[in-house]
Amino acid sequence: MGDVRQLYHRLDDWVRDRSRPEYALLVGSASAVAVFATGVVMGEAMAFEAAAMGVSMAVFHYAFNPHHER
Template sequence: MASVKRLYGRCDEWLKSLSRGPYAVFLGASGGIGVLVAGLLVSGELFVVQALAMALVMFSLECVFGLHQTTEE
């Protein structure tokens, strides 16, 4: 369990150090992959259009608003 926490901590620090653009790409890609995996697990179908739409929406929202990244002031 400790190794999982260390891995999570390292990933969290890496993501926090990214600028808005690369973070938006990561967020969009993870959202799109999540839709693909969920579609395969639930119905056995490959939801490519829905996954691309999710990736585009997540990327766009993060680029425009930057809501998921914390800013240290």
């Protein structure tokens, strides 16, 4: 369990060290892949929805920068 927790903290630190545009692109890409994969599993064509989700998440995270610590 300690290895999993250590891996999680290393990944979390790496993600939080990204610049604002890198973080936004990372979140947008992960969102698009998740929506596309969900569509594939459900047997539906969701390419447009995946692209729209990816772009909207990237724009939101770039504009509002919610991971920024005060």
